[in-house]
Amino acid sequence: MMRIALYLLTNLAVVVVASITLSLLGVNSYFAASGSGLDLTSLLIFSAVFGFAGSLISLFISKPMAKWSARVKIIDQPTDQRERWLLDTVKELSDKAGIKMPEVGIFPAQQSNAFATGWNRNDALVAVSQGLLTRFRPEEIRAVLAHEIGHVANGDMVTLSLIQGVVNTFVIFAARVVGYLVDSFMRRSDGSGGLGFGYYIVVFIAEIVFGIAASAIVMWFSRFREYRADEAGAELADRNSMIAALQRLKSEYEVPNQMPDTLVAFGINSGFKQGLKAMFSSHPPLDDRIRALQKQ
Incomplete structure (x- = not known):
């Protein structure tokens, strides 16, 4: 119940912050006043405000949420x-x-x-x-701690939040442009004005499709930052200890049901995923991370 309440409060905070920001920027609608089409500048501002509001609010409350949830x-x-x-x-x-x-x-x-x-x-x-x-x-615990401090020192939490904000902006913007174009084409023959129901259907579908593609981009950046954190862990602690820690994790993953799919921190959940599943994993496979460290 508490988790649901926090989720709803977070979404309410996003709406309130975004609404206030848009009001201060003087953006009341992203449709042209003459009714002739989209105001792309206003739409871009609208998309950026809502796109970044969610990711930044999540960033600012990440520490208390992590303390509570874990x-x-x-x-x-x-x-x-x-x-x-x-x-x-x-x-x-x-x-x-x-x-x-x-x-x-x-x-x-x-x-x-x-x-x-x-x-x-x-x-x-x-x-x-x-x-x-x-x-x-x-020495393995020390390497794990060095990996996590590497994330902090590299600013990975902020970087991924900004990337998430950018892709959110793209998804919101592109979905509404596609929705307007499709709706305009569908209503061209009858000459009716305003938005049709098709606009909202297309926007909904487009946000899902673009959102899936955007998630793959964010996960690619996340995997890249994991390699960077491994390098930082090797420099701050010891390369052999960093490799040993990853190898110990790998041995635990090979035990059935030892590591559940819900774990996505240092104990990654993508050790053996392939194909599309690998594209949406936040961490690279353990074997790839071990090889990357061994080659340096």
Whole structure:
């Protein structure tokens, strides 16, 4: 119930922010006042406001949402030697990367997993699963932490949010242009004015089609940034340890039902996907990541 409420509140926030922004920009409609067609400038502004509003709001609330959804326990004061080592290691790696130390947390999952999130490189969160801390060797945990800090230092969360905003803008803009053109062609013979029902149907279908294509572009960028984070992990920690951590993950993926498809952080869910599935995966296959590190 809480998740549904948060989803609805997020969407309401997008609508409110976008509406206020459009009002301040003086954009009331993207149809020409004379009724002669689309006002492409107004449509572009409309598309950009709604396209970026969702991605940026999601970025700004990403850290509290991650804490809540993964039930992350933030380590403010270490209660044992392991937590002390975790804080010290993150501090060392973040200093080496030239960023402010992120918040550090542990979440109660038995799968080996980790993630980093936050709206900027100096206000981030790095969290690791209980399972990873239990089964990985210290040097492998350090490599995983270096990978996640690499994401933060590279500004990957901001970069992907901006890319998402751009593709959202394209989807909204292109779908409405296609919808208007198709609707105009369908109504050309009867000379009726205004928009027909076909406009809304075509816009709906076009947004789905363009949205799928746009998702493939965003996922390509995400996979590219994973290679960059692996390189950062190898530089901040140790290349052999980074490779060993990926190989250990691979061995866990090979155990049936060990790693569920819902995990998409360091414990990627795309280890063996091929074809179209691989196009929509946020992470490259583990074998490809290992080979990339071995070649450097």
